[in-house]
Amino acid sequence: MYMAIFILFAIMSIAGAIMVITLKSPVSSAIALIFVLCCIAGLFALMGALFMAALQVIVYAGAIMVLFLFIIMLLNLKDEILGEDEKKVTRVFGSILGIAFLLEIGFFVRRALTVGSESLMYPVPEQFASIEVISTGLFTKFLFAFEITSVLLLVAIIGAIMLSKGEGKTEY
Amino acid sequence: MIEIPFINLAVIYPEIAIFTASVIVLLVDLFMKGEKQGTLSTITMLGFAAAAIIASRQWFHFETGFSDALIADNFALVFKLLFCAAGVLTLFLSVHYLNREKIFRGEYFFLILSSTVGMMILASANELITAFLGLEVMSVPLYLLAGYDKKKLLSNEAALKYFLMGAFASGILIYGIAFVYGNLGTTNFDEIYRALQGKTLYGEPLLLLGLGLILIGFSFKTAFVPFHSWVPDVYVGTPTPATAFFSIAPKAAGFAILFRLLFKAFAPMMPDITGILWVLAVLTMFAGNLIAIAQRNIKRMLAYSSIAHAGYILIALTTGTADGAKAAILYLLAYTAMNVGAFGIVILLGREGEKDLSIAGYSGLSRRHPIAAAAMALFMFSLAGIPPTAGFIGKFYIFRGAVSAGFIWLAILGVVNSLISVYYYLRVIVIMYMKPEAESDRVITYPLSLMVAIILAAWGTVQIGIFPNSWLNLVRDSVSGFF
Numbered sequence: 001m002y003m004a005i006f007i008l009f010a011i012m013s014i015a016g017a018i019m020v021i022t023l024k025s026p027v028s029s030a031i032a033l034i035f036v037l038c039c040i041a042g043l044f045a046l047m048g049a050l051f052m053a054a055l056q057v058i059v060y061a062g063a064i065m066v067l068f069l070f071i072i073m074l075l076n077l078k079d080e081i082l083g084e085d086e087k088k089v090t091r092v093f094g095s096i097l098g099i100a101f102l103l104e105i106g107f108f109v110r111r112a113l114t115v116g117s118e119s120l121m122y123p124v125p126e127q128f129a130s131i132e133v134i135s136t137g138l139f140t141k142f143l144f145a146f147e148i149t150s151v152l153l154l155v156a157i158i159g160a161i162m163l164s165k166g167e168g169k170t171e172y
Numbered sequence: 173m174i175e176i177p178f179i180n181l182a183v184i185y186p187e188i189a190i191f192t193a194s195v196i197v198l199l200v201d202l203f204m205k206g207e208k209q210g211t212l213s214t215i216t217m218l219g220f221a222a223a224a225i226i227a228s229r230q231w232f233h234f235e236t237g238f239s240d241a242l243i244a245d246n247f248a249l250v251f252k253l254l255f256c257a258a259g260v261l262t263l264f265l266s267v268h269y270l271n272r273e274k275i276f277r278g279e280y281f282f283l284i285l286s287s288t289v290g291m292m293i294l295a296s297a298n299e300l301i302t303a304f305l306g307l308e309v310m311s312v313p314l315y316l317l318a319g320y321d322k323k324k325l326l327s328n329e330a331a332l333k334y335f336l337m338g339a340f341a342s343g344i345l346i347y348g349i350a351f352v353y354g355n356l357g358t359t360n361f362d363e364i365y366r367a368l369q370g371k372t373l374y375g376e377p378l379l380l381l382g383l384g385l386i387l388i389g390f391s392f393k394t395a396f397v398p399f400h401s402w403v404p405d406v407y408v409g410t411p412t413p414a415t416a417f418f419s420i421a422p423k424a425a426g427f428a429i430l431f432r433l434l435f436k437a438f439a440p441m442m443p444d445i446t447g448i449l450w451v452l453a454v455l456t457m458f459a460g461n462l463i464a465i466a467q468r469n470i471k472r473m474l475a476y477s478s479i480a481h482a483g484y485i486l487i488a489l490t491t492g493t494a495d496g497a498k499a500a501i502l503y504l505l506a507y508t509a510m511n512v513g514a515f516g517i518v519i520l521l522g523r524e525g526e527k528d529l530s531i532a533g534y535s536g537l538s539r540r541h542p543i544a545a546a547a548m549a550l551f552m553f554s555l556a557g558i559p560p561t562a563g564f565i566g567k568f569y570i571f572r573g574a575v576s577a578g579f580i581w582l583a584i585l586g587v588v589n590s591l592i593s594v595y596y597y598l599r600v601i602v603i604m605y606m607k608p609e610a611e612s613d614r615v616i617t618y619p620l621s622l623m624v625a626i627i628l629a630a631w632g633t634v635q636i637g638i639f640p641n642s643w644l645n646l647v648r649d650s651v652s653g654f655f
Contacts, residue, residue: 108381115377140177144184144238145301148293151191152309155286158198159316162279 006046013039026072030065037061049129180237182230183244186223186252187292193219194285201278209267209276216263216281220288224256234653240360241299248296250501250650251428254508255291258421259284261512264625265413269519273411275321283320284417287313291425300349300359300386303429307345307393310425311338317414318406330409337392337402345389351382361437368437373444383438383445390433394426396452396486397459400479407475412522415471416515419478424504427485431497434489435654442492449490450582456483457589465596470518470531473596474511477555480593481507487586488570491577497654498647499569502636505643506562509632510554516626517548520616531600536609541616545604547626554633556597557590562636565643 016036023029041056127133138146181188196215201208227249235244262284270276290310297303315338319331353359355378356367373380391399407415434442460480467473481503488500521537521544522529538545554561567590574583636643 105381108377111377112381115375136174140174141239142241142301143177143179144241145299145305148302148305148309151286151289152305152312155283155309155312155316158279158282159312162277162316163319163322 002046006043009039009042009046013043026077027069030068030072033068034061034065037065044129047128051131051134052129177239178237180235182233183235183237183242183296184293185226185230186256187289189222189226190219190285190292191289193222194282194289197278197281197285201282208278209270212278212281213263213267216285217260219285220256220259220263223288223292224253227252227256231649232652236298238302240362241302242293242296243298244296245653246650247432247497247654248292248428250646251295251424252292254424254504255288255295255421258417258424258508258512259288261508261625261628262413262417262421264621264628265416265512265516265519267621268619269411269413269622272524273321274524275323275411280317280320283313283317287311287317287417288421291421294425295428297429298361298432300352300361303433304342304346304349306425307390307429308342310422311342311393314338314418314422317417318410320414321411324409326409327411328409330406333402334406341389341392341399344385344392348382348385348387348389351378351385355379355382361432364437365439368440371440373441379441383441384448386433387430387445387448390426390430391452394423394430394482395479396482397455397479400456400459403479404472404475407478408469408471412471412515412519415474416512419474419511419515420504420508423478423482424508427489427500427504430489431500435492435497446490446492449486450579453483453486453490453582454585456480456486457586458483461589461592461596464593467596468531469529470534470600471529473531474514474518477593477596478511480589481511481555483589484567484570484586487574487579487582490582491573491579493573493577494651494654495569495573495576497651498644499566499573501650502569502640502643502647503566505647506554506566506633506636509562509629509636510551513547513551513626513629513633514555516622516629517544517551520544520618520622520626521614523614531603533610533614534600535603535607537604539609544616547630548604549601550630550633552597552600554637556594558594560634560637562633565636565640 013036016032016039019032020029020036023032037056037060041053041061044050044056045053125133193215196219197212200211200215204211230244230249231246233244234246236242263281266280266284270280287310290306290308290313293306294303294310297306315331315335318334319327321327349359352364355376356364358364358367371379373383388399392402395403407418410418434445438445457480460476460478460483464473464476464480467476485500485503485507488496488503490496518529521534521541534545534548537548550561554563557563557567559565567586571583571586574580574586
């Protein structure tokens, strides 16, 4: 049963991810991405990480993707602007490399199941990814990482304002 | 009951100094009326000076803090000092340039400062998550600096390319970190080192995969071939003083974390990955130098030359010895001086709108502007590694380290590459001194701030080249406690 649900979510998320990069319209891509994120939330829930699953849905599928859709609709991209992707060669070459990379990762994971099996058999710790464990980690072991994120956000805010503040036309 | 970890703020005093300066810059920029460039650059300068003083006073203190997420050993401190020096020199390069291009805004100083905060975190990170966040705090301001000249299409292109490449690199890096964490159950460098005892990299496929992805992620930042494709366009589109900053400080920060990662955390695995590093080093040197030959634009040439220089430092990384680490730090110091100088001359000879950047346009420069030509010649000699300049000393110790560690072929290929590079560096000198003067209405003014930067860079280049002893002592101390 567990395996069946896992495979279902896994296939759905991969199919969704392929749709994100192949669909022509940005709006459909964004909706496919929401679908992917929900499937990943399902995978988290399956591992018992309910808090992570909830975060995934609320933050990614909810907040961030709504922003995505909002911006796509504001930009109002038409087919003429998106244009045809002319570089067929790059696309084929790119997909070959991408698939090779994917197979490589798959090969390593496969080998890990046979060679280094002992290290993969960590028992899932008590209260894995529960609110308590995550928050304790954030304020003790990863306190600095948690705090420095605020600097990162400050820089990002300043940058967004800097780039979007109007100052005349671009020179071509 | 939650156990509160030992927080040792001393370990981030330099970061705090710089970050405070950056916030003050923002506030002053907001509330001050009228001419504010002088005030803002003074605040920035004071921030860098304070951080440098604090860092030099922590020498040999070996502070650690935040549950060992950060460490301020001499190795981290020497990089922090290097970033302060690079920041100050960039500031001197910028003042005149920003006025000439009429693109002065207060955020420029904020971006330089906050990027430096990220680099400092990266240099003293002793844990993978902290390193990742340091990398992001460093990179985001750099993307913005690349696109700083908003009205220019080239600058927009630079920002977009840099941002997309950087975002992919970050994704790959965090993927690698996830694999390492999944395999070892820790992200702390000391704990990784302990967990790796008695393991071989090829017995742990997921670890190999994780380390490989982490290496790729950092290779984008330090621009090793084949992860260099963004470099030329970004360097050309970015405002020139920021390009100088790009070519020095983020590269040094990337090397700092690579050294700590490979020499400390993954030290037991080092013999297994020297092969990969060897190939990367050779590719980086050859691609950088060979493509640089074909360049006609001085900024593009310096971009490829910076790739090649990363290759030389990669030789030092490959050796995996204390001598290698020392040589790399010395080389980075020398490279800072000579590259800031070269970019300073490019700014001096440029004109509004980033014109006059073709190498051919420098012909006959020695007759009308002998001082500028002489300074450029000095920096080109140093970049080519000709004695008695800093570049020679840097290369000498790198190749010597490689030979004594048994990497004879790597040293030979490094020397071959040095010879290739002589061709395109000396071509600039030949054009300046031996070609007839070009028809040009070039008028050069010698602004004070820019001259200060060039004189400091020239002093550094000559000082390291002729009196390397005090620098060698500094470098020797900086790796103490690291091995």
